[in-house]
Amino acid sequence: MPIPVLYPKVSLEMQTGRIARWLVEDGATVTAGQIIFEIDNDKAAVEVEAPAAGTLRHMAPEGAEVDVGAEVARITAADDVAAPAPLPAAVAAAAPAARLAPESAPRPARSRLPNPTPLARRIARERGVDLAGLAGTGPRGRVQKSDVLSRLEAIAAAPLSTPPAAGALNAVWLRRGEGMPVVLLHGYSADLNNWRGLFAAARPAFPVLALDLPAHGDSPRAVPADADALCAAVESTLAPLLTRPVVLAGHSFGGAIAARLATRGHLDLRGLCLFAPAGLGPEIDEAFTRGILRARSAASLRPWLERLVNDPATITDAFVKSVAARRQDDALTAAMSAFADRFFPDGTQTLSIRADLARLRIPARVVFGRQDRILPFATTRDLPATVALHAVDACGHLPHLEHPDLSLRVLTELWRSAS
Template sequence: MPVEVILPKVDMDMATGRISRWYVNEGAAVKKGDLLFEIETDKAAMEIDAPASGILRDVTGKEGIDIPVGEAVAWIYAEGEAAKPAQQVAASGAPAQSTAPVTTAPTTPVAVSEAVPANAVTGTLHNGIRATPLARRLATEAGLELDAIAGSGPKGRVMRKDVEAAISVPKLEAPVRAELINSRSPASSQPRPAPQRAAGAAPLNFAWLRQGEGRPIVLLHGFGADLNSWRPMLAAGPVDVPMLALDLPGHGGSPRQTPADLEAIACDVEATLAALDVGPALLVGHSFGGAVAATVAARGHADVRALALIAPAGLGPEINGAFLQGFVRAKSEASLMPWLRLLVADEAVLSKPFVNATLAQAADAELRAAQAEIADRFFADGTQTFDIRNLIAGLRIPVRVIVGANDRIIPASQSQGLPGEVALHVFPATGHMPQVERREQVLKILLEMARA
């Protein structure tokens, strides 16, 4: 039996939709998941995939007209399956077969919703980049620049799968020329000890997420994440200072090793910053990365002028050990999602690209094995085996701690009792990832610190 292709409901208030563009012609072979067409509503433009593999026929959904939700716009026939005679098709509810080919662009102007720019609906050039509306939205949410993504669509158009691939696949950064790095971040005004590495080597994977002038912001992610986890925060507003993100050992594109202690990780961070000639910087760490950041700042080898710790580990012994073990064991979306929901107070912020990126990491057995060893070493028996309170107390630089009141991984109460000169920001109705759930506010705090 042919498979019905319907116009789906893509938002709660949607009664009708409009096909703004077909990507597949009548009679073309499609595979399940292939992009079929694009829907325009009053609120958004969405890409619709093929529900089955086969031959696309009986296309009745015309471009540029209102179509009721749930109405069939085409049918997909299995290979070799004969089209039904008109009377049988009508009796079964399928539309009569159309002999007219479906064009890939409307022959008459399409009425475009005010909420969606015309060039976004049709996927034409915008700032010189061809991309579908969904690809643009996903890239914006992930803090990705479209011009850095290779498009696989017609004429190099960036598609949804291209953006998701850019988010989910960590790529080891190419060597960066010294003059390019120097233009992004000012050189340190103070000499630093030579890193304990080969000259010019950057032991950790890194990416310049933003360029700009002024004091650079260096970002260290938490356990089980990678440098891409910072990208959603960057979509919260304009950033005019350099932002550098590193992958910790055993994460992302960095070596799959289990560090002996926080000092060993700090050494790798210092060596990477020295190799990139990063000067006076604001160092930011989330969760486990917060403990690493505090260690780097306390050692004094890197030129850290201010420190921001987001839901930092190392302020108390308690941690959600079940989360750590469940997270590294999860291999499917069904087994991963219950653990991801623990990270936030509002699971609506768990975007599809974020979930897909985490699933891609879960499929990397070597990566997860390294992270399981890291969890066993630093969080043995569900306990934080290190303490950064004394490190923070000994610092003579500005320090801010940012936590969510509803953190289910590391209790927010652990942030109490810090030295009086440490500024504490507690966000209500927020979980373990304030940089995602309160990204506008957190980004504002970080930019204020970088510009101080």
């Protein structure tokens, strides 16, 4: 007599659940205690064992939602004669077409390696760890939680800085990891450290690579001839560092460059997130673009830095001192001044990204503060319908620092959809 395999109840409130993965093919022989399928949901990560030895017959496909206690499989002993039981009608309708193929059709081989435990798989998914090639220390080489954590420790121990090639822009991994990276481009007169505040309160779920733009930070001081030349410098810097698709994020002028990069087609981009992007109109606060460079002391810098935000308390003394320290580098300040002459002549933005945004074929989001005094919020009008706008109240020109929780949530949601 066939022995039923029932879907288990793994929490008190659980009424239904899903079969995450069958580990044994339909019609295969199993032994008592052998793991035959997995449950993997928000409440639990559970492996279900065969209650007896015999031939396994699936009664529900992978991904099907079933009631707790429902019969999801049957095991027929070798001395029993039983025809394969049909799938229930409601479940059969949801089954993939491949499961309805004739029994004589060849079945694709299913990889069992590295066959992680459900908990190991969940941690890997949440932390962006690629399990391919990871040697497990569990029974029969199975990947366990400790194996995933060991790989994360090894990644964390790797050096953050990447030695640049000759002429390359300065690039720093703010967080290493596996999975789709997010590449960050800062705005005018800033550097890659401007992004650190975004991740101060919460660890990102993805690897993060930040670049210094030309004539900024620790990148070469030469000013590119135009936006396309600047994009080419970014592309050549990223080429040896990235082997996977990426999500690109940029702030202010870095946002404009990110939008242009998205339409040049030289990078494998899967998503675009722009924080207070330049390039939506010609207007810009010319007094700020010049004043932020002329000011050298903490006292003279503070009023200009406070102009960047809605709440002056956002600008800490430590932040002011770090900017003042950079202003002591005369060559760097001169390079940024030449950069402003090139891209903001006569107090005007010469780079427009509206045509770039209209051509996008990837998910894109714009986060813009309603109280922005550097770039007017009004320039966000008439964005293409394919670009989502997040208009933030009580926010100036630094949404990623003034509202880091919201900004990180928007970026993470984009990253998840792109992944």
